[in-house]
Amino acid sequence: MTTSNEVTFRLSRSRRSVQRARAVLHSVLGDWGTAQEVVENAELVLSELVTNALRVPVPSDRQVGVRITRSLAEGLLRLEVSDAGGGRPEVREPGEDETCGRGLLLVEALAHRWGYEERAAGIGKTVFAELKAPDIVAGPAVREAAAVMVRPGQCIRVRGEWRVVVSVRSEHYAGGGPAVVLTLDEGPALRVHAAEPLTVRQGEGEDEGG
Known part of the structure; x- marks a missing residue:
């Protein structure tokens, strides 16, 4: 999935x-x-x-x-x-x-x-x-999410612009913490801590304002 x-x-x-x-x-x-x-x-x-x-x-x-x-x-x-x-x-x-x-x-x-x-x-x-967990609900179209939850096909805001996530892989920092590497449709890959909050939206066709 x-x-x-x-x-x-x-x-x-x-x-x-x-x-x-x-x-x-x-x-x-x-x-x-x-x-x-x-x-x-x-x-x-x-x-x-x-x-x-x-x-x-x-x-x-x-x-x-x-x-x-x-x-x-x-x-x-x-x-x-x-x-x-x-x-x-x-x-x-x-x-x-x-x-x-x-x-x-x-x-x-x-x-x-x-x-x-x-x-x-x-x-x-x-x-x-x-x-x-009866209180679990669906997330909004634009939301803050931990990097580990981002999936290919979603869009994330990077330096003020929306970028489509092409692939995701998990790594570990040299010091032992969990990291996530996001390959984007444009620009360099993004490597962040697994719990780093990112602004996420579904798909490419949505309005940037959410």
Whole structure:
């Protein structure tokens, strides 16, 4: 999909990736006008799903995939985390003295529905969780959006002019932060932090005033 109802990105197998995932999710849900309680619950759920994916034994070059989607009709927020490992996620009931193993208990408590699916192509699985978010609404024609939410075919305002986004790819800064590189129809590519707010509109044919 290339609509603003879906955001996908990949994470390296690093401890910092949990924080990066939370930062992107926070930005996305802010753009979607999500209630604070839903934001907090979603951040907890995504943190647990990413943490579990990072613990799965996989070849060292395998990244973790994250997909965030919203259903306006159903008022649902869906979080998906994919890894290349085997096995199946199972809810545990750790003893009082155990310090870990409670992640999926938290997911089960906060999510409306959760589960896992085998990946259609390649190896591994996708673990998903859906949260009720009745306040999610469609965005306006011209809006402020995090760079990570921009998609090919949309227009962004660059130095006072509208430019069509030709392609989008994710990168990481040398210091570890998530970045987005936007190739435009004219001029040099734009490289910004994933959470950088950009002025966005749909398609080329709309009036610049929105």
